[in-house]
Amino acid sequence: MALLESSIDIPIQQNYRSIILEKGTKRKYIHKSKTDEKPNTISEQDNQQTNQQRYDQRISELRNQYGGTDKEQDDRYYLIYRLEKNREDNLFQEIMQPLVDLYRQEQDNNTLIERVNDAIINSVNYTKIGQQESNNKASDLKVKKQQITCGLIDLSLMNEDNLCVIDFDINKKLPIEEIDKIRQSIIDNMLLSNVGLVKTAHGGLHAYCNRNYYLLSSNRNIKVITRDNFDIDIFAQMSRYKIDNGKETNELVQNSIVAPYTTIIETKNNVRQILKYESINDWDNASHLASLRQILDQWNVDIEMSYQDYVQQQQDRKYEVQIDNDGNIDKMNDELASACVDGLRDLDVHNYP
Incomplete structure (x- = not known):
């Protein structure tokens, strides 16, 4: 009997396999009835209904507001x-927001x-000129012969759009x-402690932070603040792909x-x-960075676009037109467009010495 309690042996015969079934502790299975699932379902419905009620209440409150300027x-x-x-769409985004925040947190x-x-x-030959690998073997061989002297960070190549400089x-x-x-005064008085700091070639400063949905007007916001001794630029990834004939292409907007x-x-003066x-x-190990909004708020500076202006800008960018309040369309003429393109054709990296 002891043998039977520990295993069951099937003798080896032709067309049979030997199988040993070990006796173990019995597993307990808990059957979940349909009544157990109802409270969660009801709770989710209540939450969804509450979100809808809050949303409709907000619209109702706006409708009941009076006065103010025409604008x-x-x-x-x-x-x-x-x-x-x-x-x-907005209700769906509100429901998904906790997941988005969780993703941001894991990313941070x-x-x-x-x-x-x-x-x-890679940047080569002690310049700020970047060299990317291509499908051209001859071109890649030429690049390999050049001396790599570190690199550029192209924000358009990142799998996120939250990093800001x-x-x-x-x-x-x-x-x-x-x-x-x-x-040093900028570091001590204008920046928070949780930023990534890089001293630039001429003694300036790059401060890395998180954009956290702050709506900037472009990828490269030049001289947003100007002082006698320094200017402040802000770089981020707002537009990833180029627009051609009103359609977004697969070509990235370089943002280095x-x-x-x-x-x-x-x-300089014949001296290298x-x-x-x-x-x-x-800098390498900096994480949980401060937000751009936190930094600008302590300067009492607000350069954020309204969501309305941001949406309008995206439409203008796609259709290459400007629509004024009177319904007139101001489209860039071909001559001016060509001049702008020619002027930007050899644009490389900001802050070139």
């Missing part, structure tokens, strides 16, 4: 229109070097001691920032100078 009234009517038109756990690793382009361009004509003093540890050489981009505060 304020127009903005209010437009907001009501957008809320009603996009009701289902990554270090800076992990976030930009796949977006680094604030560029403090300090006046290069100032004495080095004065430049160092201004840079010089990476830390990059070395460049420039000649070796300049470096240096990490200041363990």
Whole structure:
């Protein structure tokens, strides 16, 4: 009997296999009845209904608001229109927002070097000129013969659009001691501690932070703040692909920032100078970065576009037109468009010495 309790043996015979069934502890199975599922279903329905009620209440409150300037009234009517038109989409986004926030949180756990690793382009021969691999073997062989002197971070190659870089361009004509003093003052007084910092080739500063849905007017916002001793630019990924004939193409809008540890050489007064981009505060391992909004708020600066203007800008960008309040269309003529394209044809990287 002891043998039977521990196993069951089937003798080996022709056309049979030997099977041993080990006796083990019995598993307990809990059958979930349909009544057990009802509370969760009801709870989800209640939450969804509550979201809808809050949404409709917001529209109702806007409808019951009176007064204000003509522009304020127009903005209010437009907001009501957008809320009603996009009701289902907005409610869906509200439900999905916790998942989006969770994704952002997991993304923010990554270090800076992990976030930009796949977006680094090699720079060669001590310049800021980036070289990407291509399908042309002859071209790739030529690139390999050139000396790689670190790289550029192309924000358009990242698998996210949350990283943002604030560029403090300090006046290069100032004495080095004065430049160092201004840079340290910026770090101490204008920035939060949880930013990634890079000292630029001429003593300026790159501060890496998170955009966190802050609506900027373009990828490269030049001189958003101007002072006697420095200017401030802000770079982010707002538009990823180029537009051609009103349609989005597969061609990326190049949006490059010089990476830390990059070395460049420039000649000034017949003297060659070796300049470096240096990490200041363990840039590679920086994570959980401050938001752009936090930083700008402490400066009492607001450069964010309204959502209405942002939507209009995207429409203008696709259709290459500007529509004024009187319904007139101001389209860029071919001559001006060609001049703009020619002027930008050889554009490389901002902050070129």
